[in-house]
Amino acid sequence: MVRSALDQVALELASITKSFGGVHALQGVTFTINKGEVVGLLGDNGAGKSTLVKCISGIHAPDSGEIKVNGNAVFINSPEDARAVGIETVFQDLAMIPEFNIVQNLFLNREIKHKNPLLRWLGWLDTKAMTKRARKSLNRLNTRIPSYKEQIHNLSGGQRQAIAIARAVNWGADIVIMDEPTAALGVEQSAQVNDLIKIISSQGVAVLLISHNMQHVVETCDRAVVLYQGRSVADVAVAEVTKEDLVGLITGAKKIAA
Amino acid sequence: MSIQTLSFNQLKQIALQREAFIYYIFFFVLLFFAVLLHDTAFLTLSNFMNIVKQTAPLTIMAVGLTFALAVGHIDLSIGSVVALSALVGALLLQHTGIPLAVIGALLVGVTVGLINGLLIERLQVSSLLITLGTMGIVTGIARQLTNLESVPIINQDFTFFFGSGKVLGMPILLFWTVVIGGCAYIILNKLSAGRHLLAVGGNPFAARAMGIKVTRVRLYALIASSTAAALAGLLYAGRLHGARYTLGEADLLTVIAAVAIGGTSLFGGRACIIGAILGSWLMGIINNGLILSGFSTNEQMIARGIILVMAVAIGVKELRHG
Numbered sequence: 014m015v016r017s018a019l020d021q022v023a024l025e026l027a028s029i030t031k032s033f034g035g036v037h038a039l040q041g042v043t044f045t046i047n048k049g050e051v052v053g054l055l056g057d058n059g060a061g062k063s064t065l066v067k068c069i070s071g072i073h074a075p076d077s078g079e080i081k082v083n084g085n086a087v088f089i090n091s092p093e094d095a096r097a098v099g100i101e102t103v104f105q106d107l108a109m110i111p112e113f114n115i116v117q118n119l120f121l122n123r124e125i126k127h128k129n130p131l132l133r134w135l136g137w138l139d140t141k142a143m144t145k146r147a148r149k150s151l152n153r154l155n156t157r158i159p160s161y162k163e164q165i166h167n168l169s170g171g172q173r174q175a176i177a178i179a180r181a182v183n184w185g186a187d188i189v190i191m192d193e194p195t196a197a198l199g200v201e202q203s204a205q206v207n208d209l210i211k212i213i214s215s216q217g218v219a220v221l222l223i224s225h226n227m228q229h230v231v232e233t234c235d236r237a238v239v240l241y242q243g244r245s246v247a248d249v250a251v252a253e254v255t256k257e258d259l260v261g262l263i264t265g266a267k268k269i270a271a
Numbered sequence: 272m273s274i275q276t277l278s279f280n281q282l283k284q285i286a287l288q289r290e291a292f293i294y295y296i297f298f299f300v301l302l303f304f305a306v307l308l309h310d311t312a313f314l315t316l317s318n319f320m321n322i323v324k325q326t327a328p329l330t331i332m333a334v335g336l337t338f339a340l341a342v343g344h345i346d347l348s349i350g351s352v353v354a355l356s357a358l359v360g361a362l363l364l365q366h367t368g369i370p371l372a373v374i375g376a377l378l379v380g381v382t383v384g385l386i387n388g389l390l391i392e393r394l395q396v397s398s399l400l401i402t403l404g405t406m407g408i409v410t411g412i413a414r415q416l417t418n419l420e421s422v423p424i425i426n427q428d429f430t431f432f433f434g435s436g437k438v439l440g441m442p443i444l445l446f447w448t449v450v451i452g453g454c455a456y457i458i459l460n461k462l463s464a465g466r467h468l469l470a471v472g473g474n475p476f477a478a479r480a481m482g483i484k485v486t487r488v489r490l491y492a493l494i495a496s497s498t499a500a501a502l503a504g505l506l507y508a509g510r511l512h513g514a515r516y517t518l519g520e521a522d523l524l525t526v527i528a529a530v531a532i533g534g535t536s537l538f539g540g541r542a543c544i545i546g547a548i549l550g551s552w553l554m555g556i557i558n559n560g561l562i563l564s565g566f567s568t569n570e571q572m573i574a575r576g577i578i579l580v581m582a583v584a585i586g587v588k589e590l591r592h593g
């Protein structure tokens with residue numbers, strides 16, 4: 014499946030390196046993601062995928078290399094920095110507050126405040142407005158939710174994933190990074206998440222998807238970038254390769270000039 | 272699915288909520304003593320006013336402790352802060368006016384809270400151990416400060432504002448309870464600050480990932496907790512016309528029991544101010560009822576312990592079964 018990419022580079026990584034003491038986790042990672050494109054980030058255990066994601070989302074600072082967002086070089090030193098340039102990360106544990114309901118989680122630390130200036134200054138919450146916006150953004154993603162007052166720990170894994178993705182795109186993110194979004198999900202719920210990814214990419218969002226599931230990659234991604242021992246060793250259009258090719262690249266059995 | 276089944280399910284959900292538990296036990300205890308003590312003055316409005324007045328310092332402490340628990344901390348130093356704040360306030364009153372004395376006393380709370388918070392964050396040690404330590408330190412300072420002497424308060428305005436006065440036809444101690452409880456309720460339920468407190472207690476990693484300043488939020492919560500205790504010290508001093516190092520000494524257990532039974536999680540993430548207030552009144556009612564029934568203070572202490580264990584048992588069971 015080749016979607017017409019908007020041909021505008023959303024995220025550009027050039028020669029990213031990162032070491033932990035003697036462990037050279039990243040030794041030169043280079044690739045780009047266009048707007049509206051879904052790129053799979055593949056690699057064996059320990060290849061450096063999570064480390065790369067942490068460098069992009071502000072949890073680690075890379076040792077060297079350049080990150081460009083929409084053509085501008087950016088320095089990402091904290092999760093807030095990442096967010097400020099339009100990068101949102103859906104973490105593997107989804108970063109939800111189990112005791113909070115859906116709306117409270119969606120708007121965590123970005124609460125809509127009351128219109129009255131005094132109440133606004135106090136930080137008074139406008140729950141009605143938040144519920145309304147929550148409904149809108151979940152509808153936009155075709156997600157059905159029993160009740161917006163439902164606490165997160167009463168939701169299914171797929172629903173939680175949907176909330177986490179909705180939270181990311183709700184904030185006008187241009188780039189959404191997902192770390193194994195379907196790892197803990199059943200067949201049907203995985204399909205729902207795949208649909209969600211397609212919906213947000215069709216809205217122009219660039220998606221970086223980490224996955225060990227080749228089926229999932231083939232179904233959702235436009236391109237795949239393969240990391241091998243901390244280097245980006247392949248950058249292929251998914252439509253032009255087979256699942257076996259991808260596995261070969263991941264294990265290092267097959268080589269393509271990156 | 273009809274509207275009726277939905278509302279029935281919702282009703283059932285509300286009725287089985289952990290937060291609702293305090294209402295049942297409150298009602299049950301009230302009924303128990305009302306029957307047991309039917310030929311005494313137990314079930315009179317003036318007796319209840321008395322209970323509310325007497326428990327006002329406890330209620331304020333319970334409200335403060337709710338903040339510490341909301342972020343997942345415990346604060347064992349609150350009882351000792353009560354004594355030191357009361358003594359500092361009473362001593363300052365001998366030399367200056369009410370405003371400075373009150374500020375001085377409240378600063379005791381702010382300082383202890385700040386120290387608690389900084390130590391916990393810097394050393395990455397549990398709040399249980401740190402506040403146990405500061406409890407010892409603050410108690411020692413309070414005993415040292417006046418060589419175990421009481422400090423009388425003769426300032427009538429002070430005892431009016433923090434003890435025997437009335438505003439808007441209501442005892443000033445009830446007024447303090449309503450004001451502090453109301454503010455705390457609004458902060459925890461209506462303001463973004465409360466949302467962040469509970470988020471930090473519920474899942475600190477998620478809170479941090481969403482950009483909440485976890486360390487700072489925890490610090491504020493501990494300051495709130497011990498500043499409330501400092502205010503409780505002033506209320507004791509106002510009601511008793513003086514301060515003594517023993518003030519607040521026996522309150523820690525009562526306050527923790529009150530907050531826990533009121534539906535606040537001892538493990539962070541869930542807080543219930545109304546429950547904390549009702550919980551402290553419940554402790555007051557139990558004390559009052561036990562006294563009227565002729566039980567000794569020792570036996571009251573046992574009763575408080577039992578209630579705490581009960582509340583904790585419920586809380587832990589809930590935690591395990593999600």
Ligand SMILES: Nc1ncnc2c1ncn2[C@@H]1O[C@H](COP(=O)(O)OP(=O)(O)OP(=O)(O)O)[C@@H](O)[C@H]1O
Nearest residue numbers: 033036037038056057058059060061062063064065
């Ligand atoms: N904080 C850290 N300190 C030291 N070494 C680390 C740290 N984080 C990662 N590493 C090392 O860096 C290398 C890359 O790890 P990373 O977690 O990025 O791999 P991954 O591709 O995400 O693997 P997986 O598929 O198992 O999740 C590994 O050798 C790992 O041990």
Ligand SMILES: [Mg+2]
Nearest residue numbers: 059062063064
């Ligand atoms: Mg990983």
